[in-house]
Amino acid sequence: xxxxxxxxxxxxxxxxxxxxxxxxxxxxxxxxxxxxxxxxxxxxxxxxxxxxxxxxxxxxxxxxxxxxxxxxxxxxxxxxxxxxxxxxxxxxxxxxxxxxxxxxxxxxxxxxxxxxxxxxxxxxxxxxxxxxxxxxxxxxxxxxxxxxxxxxxxxxxxxxxxxxxxxxxxxxxxxxxxxxxxxxxxxxxxxxxxxxxxxxxxxxxxxxxxxxxxxxxxxxxxxxxxxxxxxxxx
Numbered sequence: 001x002x003x004x005x006x007x008x009x010x011x012x013x014x015x016x017x018x019x020x021x022x023x024x025x026x027x028x029x030x031x032x033x034x035x036x037x038x039x040x041x042x043x044x045x046x047x048x049x050x051x052x053x054x055x056x057x058x059x060x061x062x063x064x065x066x067x068x069x070x071x072x073x074x075x076x077x078x079x080x081x082x083x084x085x086x087x088x089x090x091x092x093x094x095x096x097x098x099x100x101x102x103x104x105x106x107x108x109x110x111x112x113x114x115x116x117x118x119x120x121x122x123x124x125x126x127x128x129x130x131x132x133x134x135x136x137x138x139x140x141x142x143x144x145x146x147x148x149x150x151x152x153x154x155x156x157x158x159x160x161x162x163x164x165x166x167x168x169x170x171x172x173x174x175x176x177x178x179x180x181x182x183x184x185x186x187x188x189x190x191x192x193x194x195x196x197x198x199x200x201x202x203x204x205x206x207x208x209x210x211x212x213x214x215x216x217x218x219x220x221x222x223x224x225x226x227x228x229x230x231x232x233x234x
Contacts, residue, residue, distance in 0.1 A: 004028040014038040044077045051086040058089035062096040070098035078106035095119035103130045107157040117165035131183045133157045135190045165202040
């Protein structure tokens with residue numbers, strides 16, 4: 001009996017919360033013409049058996065992920081499933097809860113991504129250190145009115161990225177302060193001054209919101225109204 005199943009005519013595929021996760025790794029699945037693939041479930045190593053070399057968009061929701069469990073899943077997913085040619089999408093939408101260290105490691109393995117949308121519980125789920133890794137060159141205080149970014153010594157992560165998005169399921173409470181605005185400005189400006197300018201930087205403040213806040217203008221710069229996000233200097 002052949003352990004690999006090939007679906008030649010399938011161009012879009014969705015696997016949602018598989019109940020018999022032991023079946024896929026045994027059989028294996030090849031999708032030679034699949035361009036859009038969606039996976040919702042746990043664990044992500046189910047994807048180890050799937051090959052879709054013409055994949056354009058991959059959407060992944062890791063259910064039940066949090067901290068250590070999410071770390072293991074995210075690191076495996078980026079270093080194994082995405083690192084190999086079996087799955088190499090240009091567009092990745094991912095929902096998973098993991099630590100900042102795991103995210104930085106994961107981003108170092110997706111240099112080919114053109115679009116990345118990260119869905120997380122709240123703004124505190126990802127901190128400034130993750131976003132600093134997306135700054136491609138230093139930004140000086142004269143450009144932003146805020147403090148300068150440090151000089152980079154390591155190669156920038158995701159150099160091919162053109163569209164970036166953050167989806168938050170819950171927004172800030174009235175007592176909480178959003179302190180990521182300056183680093184968002186740094187990301188947009190640093191890439192705008194390089195050969196990898198962002199065409200779009202979107203933020204959804206609620207998971208079901210249809211119209212996100214667009215932070216990057218047509219020229220890869222931060223629009224003037226974005227200044228309202230910056231913390232006031234007393």
